[in-house]
Amino acid sequence: MVHKIALVGIGKIAVDQHIPAITNNPDFELSATVSRHASIDGVESYTSLDDMLEKRPDIGIVSLAIPPQPRFDYAVKALRAGRHVMLEKPPGQSLAECYALEKMAQEKGVSLFATWHSRFADSIPAAKDWLKSRTIKRFRITWKEDVRRWHPGQEWIWEPGGLGVFDPGINALSIMTEILPYDVHINAAKLEFPSNRDTPIAAHLAFTNPDNAVMDAVFDWRQEGPQTWDIDIETDQGEMKMSSGGAKLSIDGKSIVEGSDHEYANLYAQMHTLVQNRASDVDLSPMIHVCDAYALGKRITIAEFEF
Incomplete structure (x- = not known):
């Protein structure tokens, strides 16, 4: 099964790492992007996450490659819509936010991946x-x-x-x-x-x-x-x-x-495994040290x- 994924945030890390990792993985299809200022040729683009979630119920995974400050609100919207969520590091701007997202994912029965590339x-x-x-x-x-x-x-x-x-x-x-x-x-x-x-x-x-x-x-x-x-x-x-x-x-x-630089390819392989098993991976120990x-x-x- 090929999983449709939406990438939120089309900045440097998305262009350098996320997009190549997604497009080179046969288990995923980059089906939409969400960004106020950028888009990817050949991929449906939105300027609002709310709009994408409403119009694309077929997209089951949302990958958030945005700064940590707004990430919690975006993740909440995606989880409430029943989508699996992948978080760029750090997973949030506070531990409380991360614990709240973990609990919400459990309640919704979807996967949450706090990535540490x-x-x-x-x-x-x-x-x-x-x-x-x-x-x-x-x-x-x-x-x-x-x-x-x-x-x-x-x-x-x-x-x-x-x-x-x-x-x-x-x-x-x-x-x-x-x-x-x-x-x-x-x-x-x-x-x-x-x-x-x-x-x-x-x-x-x-x-x-x-x-x-x-x-x-x-x-x-x-x-x-x-x-x-x-x-x-x-x-x-x-x-x-x-x-x-x-x-x-x-x-x-x-x-x-x-x-070689296989980090993000390995991240998305792990995300596929988590989604297949309806499991989550939310280790916050690096954040605790900070x-x-x-x-x-x-x-x-x-x-x-x-x-």
Whole structure:
């Protein structure tokens, strides 16, 4: 069975990732788009989600590739209309919103998928398996990128609910919570806020863990030149490095995975499985870490940052 899907939001992430993943998957048909400013050639387009839901009852899945601030209202409309819903990361601008959507999906008997695309990188299964039988001594996340390159003109990321540097940083947290053999929690954080912004541009997090390992994460949105998305792990039985956001994996200096960009293809394959089984996948552990960072973090005000 081919599932008809509507894509809401036709921005950079939709064009770069969602549309190719949908069109290359034989289990889906991109049947409609919803956007106030953009459309896709050959695909029926709407400027209103309400209009699409009313006129296209045959479309069973709605994928939301819009900023987190308005996402809750869109998801509620789709769920109330009995449609399966796929949420771009982060799944919402607050935990309460996410829990409410999860409950609504259960009541409606439809699938809800809170996606974490970095968890579907090629190296994740091997990294997770390797760590299961080892004691971690040192765990360091280094996630540094240029916000001007990856979010050109996207002012929403600096507004409340936009998460700031945690928008990319939550990708690293989604990997960490997937590959670690146990739960961890933040016990200290420092957040750097430009004086003219409502969300942080940099963060340093420290974690408590059962191995008593030194475990921390550094996020920074001011990186120029080469971009850095690395996780370095030292254990009692060797060292592991994940790079390129999880696409590459090396152990003791030997390359194990030299992955391609299959994350969104894997996401949509998972969405197909969930819909087939009327199941949901709503793991909020990466979001919990972000909320804890805001709750525990020492706020440091720095110079203005012009975007």
